[in-house]
Amino acid sequence: SGARVRRANSKRLPQYMERGVDVKFSDVAGLGNIRLELEEIVKFFTLGEMYRRRGVKIPGGILLCGPPGVGKTLLAKAVAGEAGVNFFSISASQFVEIYVGVGASRVRALYQEAKENAPSVVFIDELDAVGRERGLIKGSGGQERDATLNQLLVCLDGFEGRGDVITIAATNRPDILDPALVRPGRFDRKIYIPKPSLIGRVEILKVHARKKPMADDVDYVAVASMTEGMVGAELANIVELAAINMMRDGRSEITTDDLLQAAQIEERGMLDKKDRSPEMWKRLAINEAAMAVVAVNFPDIKNIEFVTIAPRAGRELGYVRVKMDHMKFKEGMLSRQSLLDHVTVQIAPRAADEIWYGENQLSTIWAETADNARSAARSFVLGGLSEKYYGLSDFWVADRINEIDLEALHVLNDCYERAKEILRRNRVLMDSVVNRLVDKKSLTKQEFFNLVREHGHLEPMPRSI
Ligand code: ADP
Numbered sequence: 001s002g003a004r005v006r007r008a009n010s011k012r013l014p015q016y017m018e019r020g021v022d023v024k025f026s027d028v029a030g031l032g033n034i035r036l037e038l039e040e041i042v043k044f045f046t047l048g049e050m051y052r053r054r055g056v057k058i059p060g061g062i063l064l065c066g067p068p069g070v071g072k073t074l075l076a077k078a079v080a081g082e083a084g085v086n087f088f089s090i091s092a093s094q095f096v097e098i099y100v101g102v103g104a105s106r107v108r109a110l111y112q113e114a115k116e117n118a119p120s121v122v123f124i125d126e127l128d129a130v131g132r133e134r135g136l137i138k139g140s141g142g143q144e145r146d147a148t149l150n151q152l153l154v155c156l157d158g159f160e161g162r163g164d165v166i167t168i169a170a171t172n173r174p175d176i177l178d179p180a181l182v183r184p185g186r187f188d189r190k191i192y193i194p195k196p197s198l199i200g201r202v203e204i205l206k207v208h209a210r211k212k213p214m215a216d217d218v219d220y221v222a223v224a225s226m227t228e229g230m231v232g233a234e235l236a237n238i239v240e241l242a243a244i245n246m247m248r249d250g251r252s253e254i255t256t257d258d259l260l261q262a263a264q265i266e267e268r269g270m271l272d273k274k275d276r277s278p279e280m281w282k283r284l285a286i287n288e289a290a291m292a293v294v295a296v297n298f299p300d301i302k303n304i305e306f307v308t309i310a311p312r313a314g315r316e317l318g319y320v321r322v323k324m325d326h327m328k329f330k331e332g333m334l335s336r337q338s339l340l341d342h343v344t345v346q347i348a349p350r351a352a353d354e355i356w357y358g359e360n361q362l363s364t365i366w367a368e369t370a371d372n373a374r375s376a377a378r379s380f381v382l383g384g385l386s387e388k389y390y391g392l393s394d395f396w397v398a399d400r401i402n403e404i405d406l407e408a409l410h411v412l413n414d415c416y417e418r419a420k421e422i423l424r425r426n427r428v429l430m431d432s433v434v435n436r437l438v439d440k441k442s443l444t445k446q447e448f449f450n451l452v453r454e455h456g457h458l459e460p461m462p463r464s465i
Pocket of ligand 1: 069
């Protein structure tokens with residue numbers, strides 16, 4: 001065929017082509033609707049001619065945005081795999097060289113190869129390494145990078161609307177990209193890939209379990225709830241570690257326990273990076289336990305998914321996944337009381353610090369949630385929900401602002417007292433949750449609610465302040 005002849009004639013073997021890319025969409029899990037968007041891109045290859053005839057615009061480039069390990073590379077490969085086209089890849093950090101001109105010539109070579117072997121997908125990882133806004137980097141390194149970026153822009157423009165070479169780039173920092181890169185015809189389509197949800201994690205675990213000898217009764221949901229905040233790459237690793245565990249014991253099936261142990265190893269790998277004193281662990285545990293223990297009293301926010309003090313990428317402190325009743329929230333039907341409950345939950349860590357350590361030994365680990373509480377209390381007052389009503393126009397009158405802040409402080413204080421009261425009444429529950437957290441770093445929803453059933457003294461019914 002023509003393509004084969006052309007390939008035989010080209011002087012050297014393609015350097016950037018990855019052979020035997022056999023990834024399919026079914027290998028990428030937990031993406032929900034995002035998958036539909038990528039299926040559309042596959043159609044640019046398969047139906048490109050028809051699209052063009054009908055005047056449908058084919059994007060020059062697609063930008064996959066999201067943290068490391070969520071599957072951006074995997075997705076780009078799956079697009080190539082599903083469309084049955086060649087896959088070319090390079091990391092933009094390889095573009096950036098000390099010698100002027102090298103980066104630009106690499107970009108040219110990459111696109112030359114992709115064109116000779118079209119149809120093809122060009123995948124550029126870490127686009128921000130080269131695509132940072134021009135002029136932000138000073139010195140000769142910056143000059144070189146600008147030359148590379150310019151070359152990339154030229155190449156992108158060369159393929160605009162053709163549909164036989166499509167560029168997919170990945171970045172965790174779409175916000176710092178040069179505006180020229182995201183203009184129409186270039187990377188004009190952005191797709192955000194978040195960290196996977198609980199269900200997403202279940203699906204990802206299952207995809208990686210496909211090729212492994214899993215026991216029939218593996219509880220994927222339990223493993224997924226222990227891995228809040230983890231990404232696909234980490235979940236894939238957990239399945240591998242679990243398999244090693246099984247082999248070491250000379251068993252023939254991977255069990256839930258293997259997976260849970262592996263999850264802890266994966267997590268501890270992260271823990272080791274953060275050396276915390278036992279005292280710090282305890283304080284964090286009290287902080288997070290307080291939010292969970294207070295929240296469980298409130299009908300609209302008692303849906304606690306997870307309590308953890310395990311450090312994770314991007315999150316310094318602990319984490320309670322407290323969910324407001326989502327439907328009510330969306331419909332604006334949250335009652336005045338639920339909003340106060342929300343403030344009470346956010347101020348609970350501060351209250352706990354006072355109860356457990358006393359006014360003189362306060363830490364600052366509750367600063368962030370206390371901030372949330374403060375601004376929620378203020379919105380409460382400005383929304384006209386407190387006893388005194390303030391209209392929007394009052395907001396602009398300087399001496400009114402003091403009044404509003406004072407009223408917000410009253411609301412905050414009432415919530416603070418209420419949080420303390422709940423915490424005092426639930427000391428046993430607090431102690432048991434704190435001990436578990438210090439010991440295991442995380443509690444699943446079920447473990448938490450078991451402790452609540454055993455030790456909790458919940459508010460008998462919703463009451464007003
Ligand atoms: P990124 O490019 O976003 O940094 P990768 O695509 O390189 O992430 O992911 C690394 C590995 O992690 C993949 O090869 C795959 O094994 C696993 N992985 C990541 N995300 C997913 C996912 N959504 N579904 C299945 N596996 C995934």
